[in-house]
Amino acid sequence: MRSYAEHRRAVTELLAPLESRLDAEHANLSGGDALGRVLAADVVCPIELPGFDNSQMDGYALRAAELAGAAPGSPVRLPIGPTSAAGDHVFELAPGTASPVMTGAPIPRGADAVVPIEAADPPSFIGISGARHDSPVQETVGFAAPVEPGAFVRRAGSDVAAGALLLAAGTRLGPAQLGALAAAGVTAFPVRRRLRVLLVSTGHELRPPAAELRPGQIHDANSTMLGAALRACGAEVVEAVSPDDAASLREAIADAAGRVDLVVTSGGVSEGAFEVVREALAPLGVAFEKVAIQPGGPQGLGLARFDDEAALPVVAFPGNPVSALVSFELFLRPVLRRLEGLAPDRHRATLPLAHEVVSPLAKHQVRRGVVDGDGAVEVGAPSSHLLHAYAQATVLVHLPVGVDRLPAGAPVDVWRIDD
Ligand SMILES: Nc1nc2c(c(=O)[nH]1)N[C@H]1C(S)=C(S)[C@@H](COP(=O)(O)OP(=O)(O)OC[C@H]3O[C@@H](n4cnc5c(N)ncnc54)[C@H](O)[C@@H]3O)O[C@H]1N2
Ligand code: MOO
Numbered sequence: 001m002r003s004y005a006e007h008r009r010a011v012t013e014l015l016a017p018l019e020s021r022l023d024a025e026h027a028n029l030s031g032g033d034a035l036g037r038v039l040a041a042d043v044v045c046p047i048e049l050p051g052f053d054n055s056q057m058d059g060y061a062l063r064a065a066e067l068a069g070a071a072p073g074s075p076v077r078l079p080i081g082p083t084s085a086a087g088d089h090v091f092e093l094a095p096g097t098a099s100p101v102m103t104g105a106p107i108p109r110g111a112d113a114v115v116p117i118e119a120a121d122p123p124s125f126i127g128i129s130g131a132r133h134d135s136p137v138q139e140t141v142g143f144a145a146p147v148e149p150g151a152f153v154r155r156a157g158s159d160v161a162a163g164a165l166l167l168a169a170g171t172r173l174g175p176a177q178l179g180a181l182a183a184a185g186v187t188a189f190p191v192r193r194r195l196r197v198l199l200v201s202t203g204h205e206l207r208p209p210a211a212e213l214r215p216g217q218i219h220d221a222n223s224t225m226l227g228a229a230l231r232a233c234g235a236e237v238v239e240a241v242s243p244d245d246a247a248s249l250r251e252a253i254a255d256a257a258g259r260v261d262l263v264v265t266s267g268g269v270s271e272g273a274f275e276v277v278r279e280a281l282a283p284l285g286v287a288f289e290k291v292a293i294q295p296g297g298p299q300g301l302g303l304a305r306f307d308d309e310a311a312l313p314v315v316a317f318p319g320n321p322v323s324a325l326v327s328f329e330l331f332l333r334p335v336l337r338r339l340e341g342l343a344p345d346r347h348r349a350t351l352p353l354a355h356e357v358v359s360p361l362a363k364h365q366v367r368r369g370v371v372d373g374d375g376a377v378e379v380g381a382p383s384s385h386l387l388h389a390y391a392q393a394t395v396l397v398h399l400p401v402g403v404d405r406l407p408a409g410a411p412v413d414v415w416r417i418d419d
């Protein structure tokens with residue numbers, strides 16, 4: 001029997017070549033299709049950011065040297081020059097004056113510091129006339145302390161220089177990265193195309209979720225569930241099929257060979273008399289193994305090779321819904337996250353158990369749980385048909401090989417699944 005780590009390594013190795021298959025396509029900033037995509041090439045910043053020296057505060061722009069002797073008992077008073085508001089053109093500051101400058105507005109040429117309005121006398125712009133830069137110089141403003149050159153000035157290029165690397169190839173585009181592209185005026189950029197997946201659910205008992213059920217039939221939960229899990233990891237489910245028998249399963253996979261990068265199946269991998277995935281794919285080279293995990297014990301993995309030399313990687317999960325989704329979390333999500341430019345594992349933590357648990361000594365058991373108000377983990381029942389309980393869970397709880405009983409309070413490794 002394979003260990004959890006061995007199977008995880010085998011899945012990672014089988015799917016490692018996928019990254020090189022994800023050639024570039026263009027994405028646009030507008031329309032929402034860029035969120036979550038991964039840059040296929042470096043993006044250089046075409047302009048400097050900020051684009052010009054501007055103020056960090058609402059205040060007065062002035063020459064720092066002119067306040068050198070300012071003190072509470074002997075303030076320096078300067079005539080007020082024209083105002084620089086956000087969006088204004090830059091103008092020249094006359095020596096010996098201070099100009100009102102607003103946050104984000106250009107620093108007038110000649111000024112080298114900003115004194116926030118709260119530190120000026122009067123400490124507000126109310127009553128100050130000459131609001132725009134074409135107004136005549138009038139009134140005065142007092143300063144009771146010196147100011148360092150450069151104070152509250154946001155220098156041109158202090159965030160990124162023109163021609164510098166803005167975002168590196170492999171970066172996942174989240175809100176901050178899209179914001180940086182927008183700020184730089186980069187509206188189109190190359191991203192990796194999405195991984196294309198054929199999703200196969202098997203089982204004669206399965207009916208679509210909208211169907212009426214005859215006795216013995218059940219709704220197909222795995223197609224919806226695994227489809228959602230794949231899409232949430234940036235993949236495209238090119239086709240979702242539910243073949244009746246081994247021959248039609250082989251045909252569906254052969255058909256998809258030119259169009260998809262990966263086949264994910266659920267069901268039909270265990271020891272029953274009608275294990276359609278096993279029957280169809282073992283002759284093509286997919287290996288079916290028992291892995292020392294619970295749930296998710298029976299697993300299929302390998303390249304399905306066809307006569308015409310075409311080959312497609314197949315990851316075959318067991319049909320029990322909890323087993324299928326836990327298998328996705330353990331084996332496929334880490335690979336898909338890497339392809340998405342993310343660290344392979346979701347957020348992990350070590351938390352105390354809220355109560356005693358028992359677990360099979362020889363298996364790596366993954367239970368579904370919730371974190372209680374004290375930060376302790378309440379662990380749910382292990383059975384792999386309990387999908388409703390999975391839908392309430394916020395963590396997967398890992399109980400490794402060698403553990404058969406843990407008391408309340410014992411620390412356990414958990415993966416958060418509620419992000
Ligand atoms: N004699 C043995 N029997 C079983 C073993 C074993 O080692 N020896 N392993 C058990 C384990 S563990 C699992 S897990 C399952 C795996 O079964 P299969 O992958 O062959 O899946 P099926 O037999 O097709 O279905 C199992 C179960 O899941 C339900 N199912 C399947 N597909 C869906 C779907 N799309 N949506 C909702 N539910 C689905 C199906 O109705 C069955 O109840 O084998 C054990 N048996
Ligand atoms: O491994 Mo099965 O997945 O226990 O139910």
Ligand SMILES: [Mg+2]
Pocket residue numbers: 267268269270271272274275
């Ligand atoms: Mg079966």
